[in-house]
Structure formats: structure tokens, C-alpha cells
Amino acid sequence: RLGTDCYRSHEEINNYIEDLQSRFPSRVHVRHVGYSYERRDLKTILITNGDGVKNKKVIFVDAGMHAREWISPSTGLYVIQQLVENFEENKHLLEKYDWVVMPMINADGYEFTRSSPDNRMWRKTRQPYEDCIGVDPNRNSGFMFGYAGTSDNPCVDTFKGPYPFSEPEVAVLRDVLLSLKGRIDFYLTLHSHGAYIIYPWGYDYIDAPNVDELETVAQAGFNAIFKHSGRRYKVGNSAKLMYPAAGASDDYAYAEAGARISYTMELPSGGSRGFDPPPSDIKSYVEESWAGISAMAEKVIELY
Ligand code: 0X9
Numbered sequence: 304r305l306g307t308d309c310y311r312s313h314e315e316i317n318n319y320i321e322d323l324q325s326r327f328p329s330r331v332h333v334r335h336v337g338y339s340y341e342r343r344d345l346k347t348i349l350i351t352n353g354d355g356v357k358n359k360k361v362i363f364v365d366a367g368m369h370a371r372e373w374i375s376p377s378t379g380l381y382v383i384q385q386l387v388e389n390f391e392e393n394k395h396l397l398e399k400y401d402w403v404v405m406p407m408i409n410a411d412g413y414e415f416t417r418s419s420p421d422n423r424m425w426r427k428t429r430q431p432y433e434d435c436i437g438v439d440p441n442r443n444s445g446f447m448f449g450y451a452g453t454s455d456n457p458c459v460d461t462f463k464g465p466y467p468f469s470e471p472e473v474a475v476l477r478d479v480l481l482s483l484k485g486r487i488d489f490y491l492t493l494h495s496h497g498a499y500i501i502y503p504w505g506y507d508y509i510d511a512p513n514v515d516e517l518e519t520v521a522q523a524g525f526n527a528i529f530k531h532s533g534r535r536y537k538v539g540n541s542a543k544l545m546y547p548a549a550g551a552s553d554d555y556a557y558a559e560a561g562a563r564i565s566y567t568m569e570l571p572s573g574g575s576r577g578f579d580p581p582p583s584d585i586k587s588y589v590e591e592s593w594a595g596i597s598a599m600a601e602k603v604i605e606l607y
Pocket residue numbers: 369372441494495496501504505506541542545546547548549551552553554567569
């Protein structure tokens with residue numbers, strides 16, 4: 304069992320989920336879904352309760368989109384652990400829904416941030432464009448591509464890329480989401496930092512059609528986290544509460560993959576730069592976040 308005492312490499316995460324599949328073959332299915340630009344193996348893990356019922360609806364969680372947001376994959380991993388290794392306590396979350404977790408989207412960027420303290424604040428992918436490297440994967444999706452909060456400059460942190468899904472990692476995420484189209488009731492993408500639960504639309508200051516549902520489920524997360532740790536997450540429309548940003552995965556999942564509930568969760572800050580909570584804090588952060596995530600899942604189960 305992987306502890307929460309340190310940040311894990313992409314390879315450790317992949318090995319861990321492969322290991323889970325051998326330990327729990329009736330409940331865990333790991334799939335290779337594609338390669339990063341630098342040919343790292345991208346995987347998803349499908350978690351079920353083992354009852355053999357096919358094509359249940361899905362709760363989808365992804366992590367590791369922005370390279371420097373290390374608490375994100377740690378949290379994704381914790382979600383997997385809770386659902387698989389702590390099955391008895393959490394099996395009520397797996398009756399109506401299967402969970403699909405993609406624990407590391409931007410594997411190249413993540414490994415780059417681990418390679419040297421000088422690279423710790425890298426955000427983007429690692430594919431070169433002109434004189435600079437990388438695209439912001441959260442500006443690279445095809446819904447309202449380039450509309451607001453994006454850059455045409457390859458040297459900027461919010462570079463949207465030359466065209467939608469130019470980044471293999473983002474194209475892989477698209478394909479995984481589209482393969483589950485219509486089955487996803489809840490899409491959650493884990494980022495950091497700032498303690499926000501934010502929902503569509505994110506490309507502009509516009510309320511989504513089911514804003515009331517989006518608000519209700521997010522409030523369940525807010526309440527659970529507040530009860531757990533006293534932290535007050537900020538909840539609301541993504542553009543209004545943070546800033547407009549087009550081409551993000553939350554809008555894409557909502558608009559194109561039919562995810563009724565779609566959130567970006569900005570996990571809490573930590574460390575001197577906000578993106579680098581000390582390893583000793585990982586445990587309390589992931590436990591707190593799981594309180595929120597499981598409460599939101601319970602609310603989705605109750606509503607749909
Ligand atoms: O800017 C982002 O991509 C996200 N914040 S972060 O600090 N993790 O980079 C927020 C994205 C919110 N979603 C949309 N605006 N659609």
C-alpha cells in the first residue's frame with residue numbers, strides 16, 4: 304500500500320495501479336490509453352464493485368494536468384486507494400456508479416518538475432513550439448478553443464497550442480471522455496491551488512443551464528470539507544469566481560461528453576509557492592479532499 308508520506312513519480316503511480324489490478328482483479332481494470340509526447344504510458348483505472356454489471360454510469364476523476372500542482376495526483380491516488388483498498392467503507396459509492404480515474408494526464412510536465420528544483424514551477428506539456436516549450440493542457444481542448452484567457456504565444460504559461468488537441472495528452476483525455484459519452488454524471492478535474500470548487504461555464508461569464516444542480520452538489524462538498532477541517536472552499540461559476548479561461552477540460556466534459564456535473568477542484572495551497580505543500584502535509588490534504596469528493600459523489604448518487 305502506497306503511503307502519503309511523499310510525492311510519487313509517474314512510474315510509481317502506474318506501477319501501483321497495475322499492482323492493484325493483480326490484487327483485486329474482479330474490481331479493478333487498468334487500461335493503457337495512449338502516450339505522452341515523450342512516450343510515457345498514460346493509463347486509466349476503472350474501479351467497480353465487482354458485481355459484473357456492464358455500462359453503469361460513471362464518476363470520472365482526473366489529475367496531474369498542470370505539472371507543478373503536485374497535490375493533484377496525490378489526491379487522485381488517494382481516491383483510488385479509498386475506493387479499492389478501503390472498499391468496505393466506500394462500497395456504497397460503487398453501487399450505481401463505476402469510477403474511472405486518470406491519475407496523471409501531463410506525465411512529461413510532472414516528471415520535468417521533479418527533475419530539478421529549477422523546473423519545479425513548470426505548468427505546461429513538453430512539446431516544443433518555435434523557440435519555446437509546452438502548451439497549457441487546460442487551454443487545449445476543443446470547446447470554445449481560444450475564446451478567452453488563452454495565449455497565442457508559445458512562450459507564455461497559458462499558450463493554447465496551435466490547434467485544439469495538439470497535445471497528445473489532451474487528445475487522450477478527449478478520447479477517454481468521448482468513449483464514456485452520456486455515461487458520465489460527475490466529472491472532476493483536480494488542480495491546485497486556492498481551495499475552489501468551480502463549475503461551467505468557464506470560458507466566459509455565463510451560467511450553465513443546470514447551475515442550480517451544479518451549486519447544490521458543490522455545496523455538499525463545501526459542507527463536508529468545512530466539517531472535516533474548518534476550511535472554507537470558495538464555490539461558484541468558474542469565470543466569475545476565478546477568471547474566464549477557454550479550452551479547459553471542465554467545459555469540454557460538460558459540453559461534449561455530457562457530464563451533468565463538472566467541476567474543477569483547486570486543492571488547498573501549501574509551501575512557499577502555494578503549489579508545493581511539504582510532504583508532511585499530504586496526508587491531511589488528501590483526507591480533507593476525500594471528505595469533499597465523497598460527499599459530492601453521495602449527492603450525485605442521491606440526485607440522479
Ligand atoms: O487556469 C486554470 O486552468 C485553472 N486554474 S489553475 O490555477 N490550476 O491553473 C482553472 C480552470 C477553471 N476552468 C475554466 N476556467 N474553464
